Amino acid sequence: xxxxxxxxxxxxxxxxxxxSVLVVMMIxxxxxxxxxxxGIYDGMTEQMINNAIRSDSGHISLFGEGYRLDPDLSRQxxxxxVVDSFLARDNRVLSYVKRLKxxxxxxxAHYSRGVAIFGVDLAAEEKHGRLKGYLSQGEFxxxxxxxxxxxxxxxxxxxxxxIGRKIVLSAQNSHGEVSAAPLKVMGILKTNNMALDENAVxxxxxxxxxxxxxxxxxxxxxxxxxxxxxxxxLQEELRHKFPHLEILRWDELYPALMQSRVMMEGFNLVxxxxxxxxxxxxxFGVMLVSVLERLREFGIMLAIGTRFSQIRxxxxxxxxxxxFIGFSFGSLIGGATLYFxxxxxxxxxxxxDAFDEFGMDAVTYAIVRPSYFVTALAAxxxxxxxxxLIPLRVLKKSKPIEAINKV
Amino acid sequence: MDNLLEIxxxxxxxxxxxxxxxxxxxxxxxxxxxxxxxxxxGPSGSGKTTLLxxxxxxxxxxxxxxxLDGQLLTGLSEVALxxxxxxxxxxxxxxxxxxxxxxxxxxxxxxxxxxGRSQQECDERSLEVTQKLGIDTLLGKLPNQLSGGQQQRVAxxxxxxxxxxxxxxxxxxxxxDSKTAASLMDMMQRLNEDEGVxxxxxxxDPLVIGKxxxxxxxxxxxxxxxxxxx
Numbered sequence: 001x002x003x004x005x006x007x008x009x010x011x012x013x014x015x016x017x018x019x020s021v022l023v024v025m026m027i028x029x030x031x032x033x034x035x036x037x038x039g040i041y042d043g044m045t046e047q048m049i050n051n052a053i054r055s056d057s058g059h060i061s062l063f064g065e066g067y068r069l070d071p072d073l074s075r076q077x078x079x080x081x082v083v084d085s086f087l088a089r090d091n092r093v094l095s096y097v098k099r100l101k102x103x104x105x106x107x108x109a110h111y112s113r114g115v116a117i118f119g120v121d122l123a124a125e126e127k128h129g130r131l132k133g134y135l136s137q138g139e140f141x142x143x144x145x146x147x148x149x150x151x152x153x154x155x156x157x158x159x160x161x162x163i164g165r166k167i168v169l170s171a172q173n174s175h176g177e178v179s180a181a182p183l184k185v186m187g188i189l190k191t192n193n194m195a196l197d198e199n200a201v202x203x204x205x206x207x208x209x210x211x212x213x214x215x216x217x218x219x220x221x222x223x224x225x226x227x228x229x230x231x232x233x234l235q236e237e238l239r240h241k242f243p244h245l246e247i248l249r250w251d252e253l254y255p256a257l258m259q260s261r262v263m264m265e266g267f268n269l270v271x272x273x274x275x276x277x278x279x280x281x282x283x284f285g286v287m288l289v290s291v292l293e294r295l296r297e298f299g300i301m302l303a304i305g306t307r308f309s310q311i312r313x314x315x316x317x318x319x320x321x322x323x324f325i326g327f328s329f330g331s332l333i334g335g336a337t338l339y340f341x342x343x344x345x346x347x348x349x350x351x352x353d354a355f356d357e358f359g360m361d362a363v364t365y366a367i368v369r370p371s372y373f374v375t376a377l378a379a380x381x382x383x384x385x386x387x388x389l390i391p392l393r394v395l396k397k398s399k400p401i402e403a404i405n406k407v
Numbered sequence: 408m409d410n411l412l413e414i415x416x417x418x419x420x421x422x423x424x425x426x427x428x429x430x431x432x433x434x435x436x437x438x439x440x441x442x443x444x445x446x447x448x449g450p451s452g453s454g455k456t457t458l459l460x461x462x463x464x465x466x467x468x469x470x471x472x473x474x475l476d477g478q479l480l481t482g483l484s485e486v487a488l489x490x491x492x493x494x495x496x497x498x499x500x501x502x503x504x505x506x507x508x509x510x511x512x513x514x515x516x517x518x519x520x521x522x523g524r525s526q527q528e529c530d531e532r533s534l535e536v537t538q539k540l541g542i543d544t545l546l547g548k549l550p551n552q553l554s555g556g557q558q559q560r561v562a563x564x565x566x567x568x569x570x571x572x573x574x575x576x577x578x579x580x581x582x583x584d585s586k587t588a589a590s591l592m593d594m595m596q597r598l599n600e601d602e603g604v605x606x607x608x609x610x611x612d613p614l615v616i617g618k619x620x621x622x623x624x625x626x627x628x629x630x631x632x633x634x635x636x637x
Contacts (some may be wrong), residue, residue, distance in 0.1 A: 004513070004520050011508030300504040303465055304565070305493025305521050307486060404465075404504060 005310065009317035016290060023282045024326045030278040031330025031376055032337065034271050039338040039366035040346055041267065045260045047361050048192065049250070052257055054129030055191040057250040058096065058222030059231045065244050067219060073102060073174045076217030077245060083221055086241060092234055094224045095128040097121065100208045101219035104171030106151075106201055108159050115155065116199045117171055119208020128224060131189070138163040138187035146204040148186035152197035156188045163188065169201060173213035181211050192361050268372070272379045279326065279383035283319050284390065291315065291391040295403040298395060303404055308396065315388050315395075323384035331373055341366035411572060411605050412439035412462065417471035419457050419628070431457040432628045435471070439607065439621070441572075444599045446619035447609040453625040455609035456577055462607070463496050463575045464488035476572055493521050497566025499576035499608075503558040505550040511561045512537075512546035518569035536568045539601070540594055556587035560594070567598050576608035580615050592618050 013020040053059060062083060067075040077083060080098065087096045100119035105112055122140060125131040132140040135150075142148040149167065151159075161167060163185055170180035183203065191197055209215065225231060231249055238247045251258035291298075298311050345363040348355065355362050419432040432454045439445055447455045460466035462473055464480050473480040475495060480488065492498075497518075505514045515537065516529040524532075537543040542560045550558055559579060566574050576595070580588035592615050599606050610616055624632035 001520055001523075004517070007513070008506070008508055015508060296504075297506060300500070300506060302489065303463070303492065303498055303500075303504075304518055305489055305496075305569075307489045310521070404500060404502075 001310070005313050006317055009314050009321060012290065012294070012314075013318055013321055016286075019286050019289075020322060023286050023322050024329060026282045027275075027279045027323065027326025027380065028329035028333065030275050031327060031380075032334040034275050034376060035330070035334030035372050036337055036366075037271060038268050038372050039368055040341065040364055041264055042367040042369065043341075043346075043364045044360055045257070045264050046367055047364065048260065049254070049257045051134075051192045051361070052254045053224065053250050055131060055134065055189075055193045055196055056222065057248075057253045058128070059225045059228065059250055060223045060235055060238065061248050061250075061253060062221040062223070062238065062242065063219065063246040063248070064217070065246060068246055068248070071101065071103065071219070073172075073212060073214055073219075076214075076219060077221055078217045079242075080216070080218055080221075083242065083245075086238075087221070087223060090234070092225050092227070092230045094226045095124075096221055096223040097124045097128040098205075098218040099220045099222065100205060100212065100214070100217075102171050102208075102212055104169055104201070106155070106159065107168045107170070108161055108165070111159050113155070113158060114199075115151075115169075115201045116195075117169065117208060117211075118200055118202045119205045119212075120202055121205050122202075128222070131191075134189045134191040135187050136190040138185065141186055142202075142204040142207070143184060143186055146207050147182075147184060148203075149183040150187040150189055150202040151185060152200045153188050153190045154194075154198040155200065156185070158198075161185050167201075169203070169211070171211060173211065175213055177213075179211055179213065181207065192355075268375065272375045275376060276379035276383050279323060279380050280387040282387075283322050283384055284387035286322065287315060287319055287388050287391045288394065290318070291395050292398075295395070295398055299402070299404040311395070312392055315392060316385065319384040319388045320381075323380045327377055327380045331376070335368065335373070338366045338368045342368055409441045410438045411441040411443070411476055412437070412607075413472075413474040414438075414458075414462065415472040415474070417458070417461060417468045417473070419454070419461060419466070420469045430628055432461070432468070435625075435628075435630055437623060437630065437633065439605060441605055442599070442603050443605045443607070443621050444596060444619055445605070445607045445621040445623065446616050447607065447623050447625060448611065448616050449625035449631075451611075452627075454628040455625055457628075458625070459575050459577050459607065459609060462573075463498060464492055493518060493569070495572045497569060497571040497574040497604075499559070499562050499566050499574065499579045501578040501581045503550070503555070503562050503582075505558055505561055505565070507550050509549075510546065511542065511548050511550070511553065511564075514550070514561055515546075515564045515568050518565060522569060532568050532570075533564070536564045539598070540564050555582055556584075556591065559583060559587075559591055563591070563595060563598070567602060567604065570602075570604075572605060574604055574606045574608075576606065578609050578611070580610060580612060585614065588612065588615060 062077055064075040064077050087093050102117045104115055104117045106115045136153055165185050166182055167185060168180055168182050170178055173179045225234060235247055235249055301311060342365055345365045347363050349362045414435055414437040417432050417435040421429040421431055435458060447458060449455055461468050512533055515533045519529045519532060537546060540560050542564060545553060545557055580591055583591060595606055596618055598604060621635045623630060
């Protein structure tokens, strides 16, 4: 009987093929739009998060006690060797870097500005967050004698310096005295992490220690894990192991980015709701007209012994066919589009100024998540069932058997 | 006498609006014997279709009882009536009323499928019936590819194939030319004799009426003649 039900449902759709094709297209195109928006927006958000993790926070950062509230050189991670030993042995850890940080002042002949000084090991940073990938000008080096610096592109704009120009970096050292060092701009970074692009001055670890007159300790240890799912577990263990340190996840350090991710989930839900409405209204319109046109046909079927529940099944199957075919086409073209932009990226360079303001990349690489398709399938399935309830009620009320005798 | 159908004190009143009341059937009492070939005749508006609809459970009587093979149909639920129509009653309508998206074979097998018969049973039975009716070459065609006479034969085959106790045919020849109508009636007569199925049909046509073994005449909703031809 199911085969016959499906055959009647399918044949009825084919008989009204223009209408059926239009509804299928409506569902497919709206799904395509949904997948495109979800994939691109998620891609943008994840790239921003990824930039922050790679260039600064890692998945987890360790700071000295009180450093976050008062970033002073006296609040360092002092037992570096113990931390080193723990992280080096933990197989959840992909990489980690140690940074010395201090607020300072950078000056040129024309301009001076407060900055964040990062004393780093470039080789470790490259292995850790592939920092070299953010280099927009110059070279990823502090020079042979370690007297060079790499700065953020916005800072370079504000200082009006180019590669090869000199800047003077000054800061209060651990003895409370101001020390200064002339540095040559070797490279300019564009991380799309606004905090770094506007304020960061990267110098060599040794140079930083000399400038700040500090022999031991680091300001931050940033850790990247193999698997994001292990972040909370490792954070707990580190807190237990190093109770005197502040151990924070990336989302605690960058709550705005986490909010963006949550907002995207909300946006995806709203977008799915819109697709549900489009699918439901489309199918509802077609099914209502179809039911009204076929009162006589349903009347015949009821008269010769078909139960109303069997007629209802035919209508449900018709609706399901419309929804499922629409979903399949939508998923196919949506999935293919996202795959294309996942590989090639969506180049929005024409809006790069606006993107820079928000710390976003001009080229966005789409994300393809199975959840897009699962949510959309749920929305379309729900739409296929709910949209036929009113047509079924209309059918029940209109007493189709009476239509048989109207020639 | 072995009655298949008993109709007791059936009245039917329609009320199209509050002021108007139309009496379609008045105190109709009939006994239809098993294997009967019965014609309901009478002028338009005499209540033939209404009576057939009430017998077939497609419409409710205002009062009275319909008993089919000992089972009281009056007051049964929609689901129960639907099962009785599926298992015990075949319908042939004036306007053929085949399911437009199914082929002739699928139309014929439709009620058998509702009854839960296997595909093999359906195939065998539809072949048997269509061979008897001379339409075994039309099985793959859709209703819109068949002539009126062919469609009505398929409709008869659909009604007969499910081996009902009773076939109700509402003016089955009304849309057919006289030659096709006579041929269809001969065919229905043969089925009545071969299969032993009771057939009640309504008609205006004297040639068709003349073939019946039991003639009932209605006028203004009342039975004015009820004769059996020996």
